[in-house]
Amino acid sequence: MTIFIKAPAKINLTLDVLNKRSDGYHEVEMIMTTIDLSDRIGLSETTDGEIRIISQNRFVPDDQRNLAFQAAKVLKEKFHINQGVSITIDKMIPVAAGLAGGSSDAAATLRGLNKLWNLGLTLDEIAEIGSEIGSDVSFCVYGGTALAKGRGEKITHLPAPPNCWVILAKPSIGVSTADVYRNLNLESIQHPNSQAMIQAIQQGNYQSVCKEIGNALESVTLKMHPEVQHIKEQMFRFGADAVLMSGSGPTVFGLVQYDSRLQRIYNGLRGFCDQVFAVRMLGDRFTK
Ligand SMILES: C[C@@](CO)(OP(=O)(O)O)[C@H](O)COP(=O)(O)OP(=O)(O)OC[C@H]1O[C@@H](n2ccc(N)nc2=O)[C@H](O)[C@@H]1O
Numbered sequence: 621m622t623i624f625i626k627a628p629a630k631i632n633l634t635l636d637v638l639n640k641r642s643d644g645y646h647e648v649e650m651i652m653t654t655i656d657l658s659d660r661i662g663l664s665e666t667t668d669g670e671i672r673i674i675s676q677n678r679f680v681p682d683d684q685r686n687l688a689f690q691a692a693k694v695l696k697e698k699f700h701i702n703q704g705v706s707i708t709i710d711k712m713i714p715v716a717a718g719l720a721g722g723s724s725d726a727a728a729t730l731r732g733l734n735k736l737w738n739l740g741l742t743l744d745e746i747a748e749i750g751s752e753i754g755s756d757v758s759f760c761v762y763g764g765t766a767l768a769k770g771r772g773e774k775i776t777h778l779p780a781p782p783n784c785w786v787i788l789a790k791p792s793i794g795v796s797t798a799d800v801y802r803n804l805n806l807e808s809i810q811h812p813n814s815q816a817m818i819q820a821i822q823q824g825n826y827q828s829v830c831k832e833i834g835n836a837l838e839s840v841t842l843k844m845h846p847e848v849q850h851i852k853e854q855m856f857r858f859g860a861d862a863v864l865m866s867g868s869g870p871t872v873f874g875l876v877q878y879d880s881r882l883q884r885i886y887n888g889l890r891g892f893c894d895q896v897f898a899v900r901m902l903g904d905r906f907t908k
């Protein structure tokens with residue numbers, strides 16, 4: 621039997637870093653939302669007991685470094701599963717982009733194997749297992765919109781943000797999250813106001829959402845890769861209402877409400893950026 625699961629990307633509407641913990645991770649407060657740009661994960665049972673990764677994308681590791689492989693391994697060991705699984709990853713989400721592609725593949729693998737192996741786990745149980753794999757995996761297990769605290773694994777669900785378009789532009793560089801955190805100076809952080817963003821989302825106030833977006837990691841990545849700043853400027857110039865880097869970058873997203881303006885920004889960015897996407901926020905979270 622083969623089952624297919626959608627693994628959507630996320631953007632960070634806010635990302636605040638509060639302090640560095642003794643385990644090396646940073647205490648964060650992030651408001652994230654899933655967008656309609658997804659990988660497709662196929663899971664096929666095999667009898668040889670092995671976990672196999674199949675992907676045509678040369679940036680996606682096909683061994684134990686793959687987060688989907690790690691997800692399958694954790695479940696297989698925890699629940700003493702003898703069967704193997706072949707995991708096909710149709711990659712649409714740019715890799716090492718600040719869009720949580722790997723984390724979402726892992727989350728989709730956990731949700732899918734829960735069905736394939738009849739484990740009967742709740743989403744909360746899956747999210748807890750996911751937190752062992754990476755800081756963003758718990759959020760990706762639920763999808764939707766949420767405040768993420770701790771190192772990213774403590775999730776409080778939020779309503780869907782007001783309806784708008786999201787334009788994504790990814791320069792042709794990959795960014796390592798660990799490198800960005802390593803270069804972060806805690807003394808000089810510009811903290812976004814998470815509470816004000818939560819209120820803006822709860823009130824469905826698009827203008828306030830645009831006003832409150834902010835990312836404490838942005839200035840670090842901008843210093844390392846000045847081309848990200850250039851994309852930000854172009855996105856504003858073509859008419860986006862708000863522009864921000866997602867996660868540790870380098871993808872930049874812009875928000876816009878009107879289709880006419882969306883076309884202008886999209887066409888303008890396509891002129892000098894290979895990977896440009898125009899998508900909606902997904903709004904709803906997974907229920908199983
Ligand atoms: C920055 C964010 C924002 O959504 O996303 P991306 O840019 O990767 O998409 C995430 O917090 C990334 O989460 P994730 O990609 O799962 O990170 P992990 O594998 O857990 O950690 C990678 C490395 O980043 C650093 N790290 C990560 C999370 C955190 N709260 N503090 C940290 O200091 C650590 O050095 C860690 O070794």
Ligand SMILES: Nc1ncnc2c1ncn2[C@@H]1O[C@H](COP(=O)(O)OP(=O)(O)O)[C@@H](O)[C@H]1O
Nearest residue numbers: 685686687715716717718719720721722723725
């Ligand atoms: N399923 C996967 N898809 C993409 N990258 C993966 C995957 N599994 C592991 N990786 C590794 O994780 C790193 C971060 O990739 P990704 O999750 O796409 O970015 P980000 O952490 O910026 O959101 C990549 O450099 C890649 O080597």
